[in-house]
Structure formats: structure tokens, C-alpha cells
Amino acid sequence: MNAKLANRVATIIITSFAYLIILILAGLLGYILYNGLSVIDWDFVTSPPESLSAGGGIGPQLFNSFYLLILTMLITTPLGLGAGIYLSQYAPKNKLTNGIRTSIEVLSSLPSIVVGLFGLLIFVTYTGWGYSLISGALALAVFNLPLMVRITEEAIETVPKEQIEASLALGISKWKTITHVILPAAIPGILTGTILASGRVFGEAAALLFTAGMSSPALDFTSMDITSSSHPLNPFRPAETLAVHIWKVNTEGLIPDAREVADGASAILVLSVLVFNITARWFGSWIYRRITSHS
Amino acid sequence: MNNNIIECSDVSIYYGPTQAIRNVDITFPKSSVTAFIGPSGCGKSTFLRSLNRMNDLIPNTRVTGEILLDKEDIYSDAIKVDQLRKKVGMVFQKPNPFYKSIYDNIAFAPKYYGKKKKELDEIVESSLRKAALWDEVKDRLHKSAYALSGGQQQRLCIARAIALKPDILLLDEPTASLDPLSTQKIENLVVELKQEYTIIIVTHNLHQAARISDSTAFFYMGNLIEHTETKKMFTKPSQKKTEDYITGRFG
Amino acid sequence: MSKQKWENTLGRTLTLICAAILLITAISITYFIGSKGLATFFKNDVSIGEFLTGTQWNPDGEPGKFGAFPFIFGSFVVTFLAVAIAAPLSIGAAIYMTEIKPRFGKKVLKPVIELLVGIPSVVYGFIGLSVLVPFIRNTFDDTMGFSILAGGIVLSVMIIPTITSLAADALEAVPQDLRNASLALGATRWQTIWRVVLRTALPGILTAMVLGMSRAFGEALAVQMVIGNTTALPTSILDPTNTLTSGITANMGNTIAGTVANNALWSMSLLLLIMSFVFILLIRLIGKKKVM
Numbered sequence: 001m002n003a004k005l006a007n008r009v010a011t012i013i014i015t016s017f018a019y020l021i022i023l024i025l026a027g028l029l030g031y032i033l034y035n036g037l038s039v040i041d042w043d044f045v046t047s048p049p050e051s052l053s054a055g056g057g058i059g060p061q062l063f064n065s066f067y068l069l070i071l072t073m074l075i076t077t078p079l080g081l082g083a084g085i086y087l088s089q090y091a092p093k094n095k096l097t098n099g100i101r102t103s104i105e106v107l108s109s110l111p112s113i114v115v116g117l118f119g120l121l122i123f124v125t126y127t128g129w130g131y132s133l134i135s136g137a138l139a140l141a142v143f144n145l146p147l148m149v150r151i152t153e154e155a156i157e158t159v160p161k162e163q164i165e166a167s168l169a170l171g172i173s174k175w176k177t178i179t180h181v182i183l184p185a186a187i188p189g190i191l192t193g194t195i196l197a198s199g200r201v202f203g204e205a206a207a208l209l210f211t212a213g214m215s216s217p218a219l220d221f222t223s224m225d226i227t228s229s230s231h232p233l234n235p236f237r238p239a240e241t242l243a244v245h246i247w248k249v250n251t252e253g254l255i256p257d258a259r260e261v262a263d264g265a266s267a268i269l270v271l272s273v274l275v276f277n278i279t280a281r282w283f284g285s286w287i288y289r290r291i292t293s294h295s
Numbered sequence: 296m297n298n299n300i301i302e303c304s305d306v307s308i309y310y311g312p313t314q315a316i317r318n319v320d321i322t323f324p325k326s327s328v329t330a331f332i333g334p335s336g337c338g339k340s341t342f343l344r345s346l347n348r349m350n351d352l353i354p355n356t357r358v359t360g361e362i363l364l365d366k367e368d369i370y371s372d373a374i375k376v377d378q379l380r381k382k383v384g385m386v387f388q389k390p391n392p393f394y395k396s397i398y399d400n401i402a403f404a405p406k407y408y409g410k411k412k413k414e415l416d417e418i419v420e421s422s423l424r425k426a427a428l429w430d431e432v433k434d435r436l437h438k439s440a441y442a443l444s445g446g447q448q449q450r451l452c453i454a455r456a457i458a459l460k461p462d463i464l465l466l467d468e469p470t471a472s473l474d475p476l477s478t479q480k481i482e483n484l485v486v487e488l489k490q491e492y493t494i495i496i497v498t499h500n501l502h503q504a505a506r507i508s509d510s511t512a513f514f515y516m517g518n519l520i521e522h523t524e525t526k527k528m529f530t531k532p533s534q535k536k537t538e539d540y541i542t543g544r545f546g
Numbered sequence: 547m548s549k550q551k552w553e554n555t556l557g558r559t560l561t562l563i564c565a566a567i568l569l570i571t572a573i574s575i576t577y578f579i580g581s582k583g584l585a586t587f588f589k590n591d592v593s594i595g596e597f598l599t600g601t602q603w604n605p606d607g608e609p610g611k612f613g614a615f616p617f618i619f620g621s622f623v624v625t626f627l628a629v630a631i632a633a634p635l636s637i638g639a640a641i642y643m644t645e646i647k648p649r650f651g652k653k654v655l656k657p658v659i660e661l662l663v664g665i666p667s668v669v670y671g672f673i674g675l676s677v678l679v680p681f682i683r684n685t686f687d688d689t690m691g692f693s694i695l696a697g698g699i700v701l702s703v704m705i706i707p708t709i710t711s712l713a714a715d716a717l718e719a720v721p722q723d724l725r726n727a728s729l730a731l732g733a734t735r736w737q738t739i740w741r742v743v744l745r746t747a748l749p750g751i752l753t754a755m756v757l758g759m760s761r762a763f764g765e766a767l768a769v770q771m772v773i774g775n776t777t778a779l780p781t782s783i784l785d786p787t788n789t790l791t792s793g794i795t796a797n798m799g800n801t802i803a804g805t806v807a808n809n810a811l812w813s814m815s816l817l818l819l820i821m822s823f824v825f826i827l828l829i830r831l832i833g834k835k836k837v838m
Contacts, residue, residue: 114822184394
């Protein structure tokens with residue numbers, strides 16, 4: 001086979017691989033959205049699920065997913081920022097720094113089910129909190145923290161060295177330089193990354209099965225008693241999220257319309273990830289333009 | 296009493312094993328402009344950055360010898376680097392305003408040193424006036440500094456440095472990235488500012504050195520070859536190397 | 547001490563604490579999973595040999611059988627099947643994105659692929675369950691559809707975006723000069739890709755494959771939904787089986803903490819943990835050798 005022919009054949013094969021992938025992925029997305037959107041209506045996203053009969057919704061699960069996301073981010077963001085700042089600005093070349101970097105690598109490659117089991121051991125059993133939002137949030141924090149550190153570090157690395165020099169040359173202390181010059185300049189990158197990470201947290205299920213649990217008490221949005229298990233914001237109540245719900249109705253569910261419920265819930269999950277992604281991209285470029293705008 | 300604000304004796308600077316500056320002795324009189332000239336890599340910027348200890352940021356840098364600012368060794372343990380840098384302002388090659396408003400660029404450091412809101416307004420205005428920028432920006436103080444042109448940004452950086460009322464201004468090739476018109480404005484400004492500040496400027500442009508400086512120092516391969524009155528330097532240099540350089544035989 | 551100095555020290559200490567939390571977490575995960583996982587062998591006296599190679603799994607029996615080999619085997623088989631499907635497709639797509647249609651690749655394909663990396667794995671599992679499993683059931687005789695094949699395909703679709711996007715990064719990092727030099731010598735585009743670009747980007751592409759593999763190996767729910775969850779050793783790719791992750795997922799809630807049956811599940815998660823160390827090691831080894 002001569003080189004020209006080989007070139008042609010290879011190009012055709014590669015192109016067809018690429019189109020095959022596009023086809024699979026587009027088909028996947030189209031399938032989810034097509035099936036799901038016909039299920040989704042106001043009633044579906046607000047009403048509680050049924051346990052035996054058809055017609056239930058996913059209201060509490062949707063609420064739980066968002067609430068858990070917020071709790072997780074409240075834990076991860078400061079820790080991730082702190083660790084990212086330390087590694088990019090202070091960390092000397094020594095064994096401790098090496099250990100921290102290896103830990104990040106280990107934590108980010110752990111299967112999420114293992115993170116969930118660790119959560120079960122420590123947050124659920126040892127502390128006695130049981131299946132609860134707080135246990136789930138802490139497990140998700142373990143799962144999300146290495147990513148947040150990497151995001152922070154990468155964002156800080158894009159801050160021009162000249163900015164840091166300018167501040168230090170004015171006699172501003174290193175800490176003040178970090179908080180008032182470096183961080184503001186790194187914010188677009190950090191925010192974009194955080195929103196993307198939120199998408200990942202939002203869809204995570206395996207780490208939650210044995211931490212936040214697979215059931216949700218009936219929520220009473222008029223309740224004033226935050227210690228009551230029906231108070232939506234009580235962090236010590238169990239909470240099944242949307243992603244966990246999809247898994248559960250398909251494997252252990254007894255409702256006759258499991259398929260429809262899962263269709264709708266999957267579409268909402270995928271749409272949320274889409275929204276997180278688009279927001280991240282749009283927001284990142286918007287804030288970048290605002291900071292460096294020439295007009 | 297002598298009039299020298301900075302006195303350097305036997306200063307050597309090392310980056311790891313390489314010696315970038317060799318046994319330099321030099322003094323800078325108050326309210327004068329000194330220009331550093333020399334080919335790229337001759338050590339002039341390195342030397343400049345040792346005067347406000349910006350070299351400290353580069354790992355494995357070592358300075359030996361003595362640099363006295365107002366009779367105080369700036370490398371002694373008693374010196375607070377932040378305070379030193381407050382007294383010795385610096386402007387860089389590329390304009391580097393903060394990603395903040397024009398106002399905040401200037402107010403940032405004085406605020407850090409405890410100035411109140413009312414004083415800040417005055418400082419911002421007087422610094423911008425001194426940097427000959429006030430009339431151009433007074434209507435848009437709270438707009439992003441990056442809305443300014445390159446030359447304006449550089450004058451903003453000068454205003455930012457003088458807002459701390461330093462004794463000395465170090466200018467590291469401040470016009471290297473600017474067009475001729477902006478360059479001229481900065482040069483006029485330097486001549487203006489020397490009434491109040493001692494200025495040391497690194498430049499690649501010999502004409503610039505000739506136009507604005509009182510004395511000129513010629514660096515070559517880490518050595519200070521000659522330091523004398525600018526007029527003399529450009530008419531009757533005492534060293535052969537200096538003559539070769541300023542007549543354009545190398546560099 | 548001045549306010550600035552105090553602030554500096556405080557800032558440094560606080561951020562160090564944040565970083566140290568990562569170290570402490572990683573160590574405690576290793577310690578707790580390790581000690582729980584080893585308890586099966588040292589407290590309950592199950593033999594390690596039986597656990598790793600035995601094919602009988604019946605923790606509730608009298609005496610209990612703890613052969614986890616079907617789970618281990620299942621995990622490896624679906625993982626390799628997934629990578630075998632995903633790797634050629636992904637690398638092909640990555641070449642297309644960077645070498646054949648770079649502008650379209652960068653503007654359209656790459657963002658879309660990166661977006662797909664974020665699709666939750668339960669969604670992949672659910673599509674596998676509702677489309678792939680019935681399809682396999684209807685296409686082949688005598689099967690339920692729940693099978694190694696279904697697991698492998700679901701996982702491959704799940705890791706395609708990961709491998710494609712990382713492989714594209716590796717290809718993009720190849721200096722343009724190298725391509726130009728090869729093309730200037732009269733090589734065709736394919737010769738350039740094959741001899742120059744792929745060879746230079748090989749460590750990056752291998753890393754992408756290992757990361758995809760590690761994701762597939764550790765995935766729990768998507769596999770658990772389509773694999774069938776039987777404990778017998780499979781004889782064909784169409785047989786149902788089980789994996790370490792799906793074994794844990796299905797049984798952790800149904801066993802009582804402290805019992806042998808429960809501890810055995812912790813031993814499985816210890817295996818998962820060890821495997822993720824192995825994957826890290828593999829990536830480091832690939833990174834060290836600049837040219838393979």
C-alpha cells in the first residue's frame with residue numbers, strides 16, 4: 001500500500017471514529033432530553049415521590065441535591081482556597097509538600113464508593129450522625145476537595161508575575177498581596193472551576209448511598225423547628241438526592257412508573273450539568289472582560 | 296555633611312553559583328537622576344533590584360557588601376523589607392496596574408498604611424497631578440485602570456509609587472514598551488520629579504540617559520565600568536569600553 | 547510583633563492547616579479502610595488466598611465462603627473491555643480534533659466533549675439499563691441482557707469523553723515545528739501523525755488511558771445497574787457477573803457492621819484502594835519515561 005493511499009484510508013477511519021463518537025454522544029444526550037422533557041412538568045419537580053403507585057414527583061430529591069451542593073461547597077471552598085494558596089505561594093520544597101501533593105493525587109483518584117465507605121465509617125457511624133446531609137456533605141467534600149485545590153492553584157498560576165511584583169514593591173505584605181491582589185485576579189478562574197466542580201458534585205451518587213442515605217423524610221417547608229427531621233434545612237436529617245433516586249427507583253424501586261421518573265430525573269440532572277457548564281463559560285469570560293476591559 | 300542618600304560599597308550579587316554583579320562601589324546624591332546604561336545582561340537591572348530588595352523574591356540570590364540608605368544597611372536584620380520598599384518605590388518595564396480602578400490603584404498602598412478616606416482622596420489627586428495624569432483621568436477615577444493607554448498606565452504606575460511619598464524612585468526601563476510620544480511625557484515627568492525624589496533609571500536608550508540624567512553609570516558584564524556626570528560621560532568618557540559602547544561599537 | 551507580621555504568620559498557618567487536612571484525610575482513609583479491610587483476615591481468620599482466588603462467595607453459609615475472585619475478575623474484565631472499546635475511538639477522535647479539523651475541534655468538539663465528562667454516571671447506567679440491556683436481550687438468544695458486554699459498553703461510553711479530552715490535550719502539546727519538519731520532508735499527514743505526533747504524545751495518551759481505566763475500575767452504580775450481580779464466574783461475555791464496586795454497593799446496606807460478611811466487603815474496598823494506588827504508580831512511571 002503506498003503512502004498516499006494509507007493516508008487516505010487512515011483519514012477516513014479516523015474521521016469515521018470521530019463521527020461515531022459524536023453520534024453516540026449526541027444520541028445519548030438527545031435520548032435523555034427527548035424522553036425526559038415529556039415527563040417534566042411543575043407537578044413532577046415539586047411533588048414528593050410515591051412509594052408504591054405511579055404519579056410521584058422528585059421535589060424533595062431536587063431540593064436535597066441543591067442543598068447538599070451548597071453545604072458541600074461551603075465546606076470545600078474555603079479549604080480548597082486555603083490549600084491552593086499554600087501550595088502555590090508558600091509551600092517549600094520538602095517532604096511535607098510532597099506528601100500533600102501525593103495526597104491530592106490519591107484523593108482525586110479514589111473511587112467515589114470508597115469515599116462513601118470512609119464517610120460511612122467516620123461521619124455516619126463514628127460521630128453518630130447517622131445517614132444525614134452533613135455526613136453526605138463531608139463525604140462529597142473529600143471527593144471534591146482535591147479538584148478545588150487544583151482549580152485554585154491553576155487560577156493563581158495565571159495571575160501575571162508583574163501584579164505580584166507591583167504589590168510587593170509598594171511594601172505590601174505577602175499575605176495582603178495574596179488576599180488583595182492575587183486572589184481578586186484569580187477569581188474568574190476559581191469561579192469558573194468551582195461552577196464546573198459543582199456539576200460534578202450535583203450528579204454524584206455512589207459516595208452518597210451510605211452517607212446521606214437512600215431515603216428522605218417528608219419535608220415540611222412551613223416548619224420552624226430546624227431540629228425536626230421534616231425541616232428542609234436540618235443538616236442532620238437523611239436526604240436522598242436526585243442522582244441517588246435514579247439509581248434507587250431502577251434497582252430497588254417498587255413504583256410502576258420507575259422508567260418515567262428516572263427519565264425525568266435524568267433529564268433534569270443532564271440539564272443541570274449543561275447549565276453549570278454554560279454558566280461557567282459565560283461567567284468566566286464576562287468577569288475576565290470586566291477586569292481587563294479597554295472600554 | 297554629605298548629600299548622598301544611598302552609598303554602596305563592594306556590592307556583589309550572586310544567583311546561585313553565578314555572579315551577576317562584581318564589587319560595585321557607587322553613591323547616589325539626593326534629588327538627582329542617575330541613569331544605568333549597558334548592554335543586555337550586564338547586571339544593571341539586577342543591581343537596581345537590589346536597592347529595594349526585590350531580588351529577595353528570586354530563590355538562591357545572595358548579596359554581599361554594603362548598601363546604606365540614609366546610613367542604614369538595608370540588608371541588616373533590623374530592616375523591615377516592607378518599610379524599605381515603602382521608602383524606595385519602583386516602576387517596572389511593563390506597565391502593571393492592578394486589576395482595580397484608577398483610584399484604587401493609587402489608594403491601595405496608602406490605605407494599607409492606615410490613611411483615612413479623606414486623606415486618600417487628597418493623596419490620589421496630588422499623586423495623579425504629580426504624574427501629570429490628573430487632567431486626563433479626573434472624570435473616570437473609578438473606571439478600570441486597563442481602560443487607559445499604555446503610556447497613561449505607566450504614569451499611573453509612577454503615581455502609584457509616589458503616593459507613598461518615597462525618598463527614592465527606581466525606574467526599570469519604564470519607557471521600553473511605550474511609543475515616542477508617551478516616552479517623551481515620561482521623560483519630562485522624570486525631570487520634573489527629581490525636585491522631590493532621588494531617581495535611578497535603567498535605560499537601553501542612550502539618548503534618554505543623555506537627556507534626563509545628571510549622572511550616568513555604565514555597567515558591563517557585572518562590573519561598574521564608569522560612573523560620572525552625564526555630560527562628561529557622553530563627551531569625554533575616561534574608559535575605552537565606555538567610549539566603544541556609547542559610540543555604538545557594541546551593545 | 548507588628549500587625550503585618552502577625553497577619554503574615556496567621557495567613558501562612560491557616561493555609562498550611564487547609565493543606566494539611568488533605569494529607570490527614572488521605573492518611574486516615576488509607577488507615578481506616580486498611581484496618582477494616584484487613585480485619586477479615588486477621589480477626590475473622592479468612593484466608594487471604596481464599597479471598598483472592600476462591601470462586602465461592604457465600605458469606606452467610608455455614609461455614610461462610612469468601613472467595614472474591616468472581617468480583618475481582620469481573621472488575622478487571624469489564625475495565626479492560628471498556629478501555630478496549632473506548633481507547634481506539636477516543637484516540638481517533640482526539641486525532642481528528644487536533645490534526646484533521648483543528649478549528650472545528652477546538653471550537654465545537656472539545657467543549658462538547660468536556661461537557662460530557664461531567665454527565666453523572668448514574669445517567670449512563672440508566673441509559674444502559676433502559677436501552678442497552680433490552681437490546682442485548684433481543685439480539686442474542688438465551689440472555690437476560692445483564693452482562694459483561696453491557697457493563698463494558700456502558701463504561702466505555704462513560705470514559706470516552708475523559709480519554710478523548712486528555713488525549714487531545716497531549717496531542718495539542720506536540721510542538722507545531724515537529725509536524726512542519728515532517729511535512730516538509732515530504733511525509734503525508736498520516737505518516738506525520740503516526741511517526742511523529744503520536745510518538746511524541748505517547749506518554750500523554752497512555753496517561754489518558756490509565757485515567758480512563760481507573761475511572762472505569764472504580765465506577766460503582768453505572769456498572770451495578772447493568773452487570774446482573776450474580777456471583778458465579780462468567781463463561782462468556784454475555785453472562786452476567788459482578789464487580790468489586792457493585793458487590794459493595796449491593797451488599798453494604800444488607801449486612802451488619804462487625805460481622806464477617808460486612809468485613810469482607812471492606813476487604814473488597816481495600817482492594818479498590820490498592821488498585822487506585824497502582825493506577826497512580828502507573829501514571830508516575832509513564833511520566834518518568836519521557837520517550838517510550
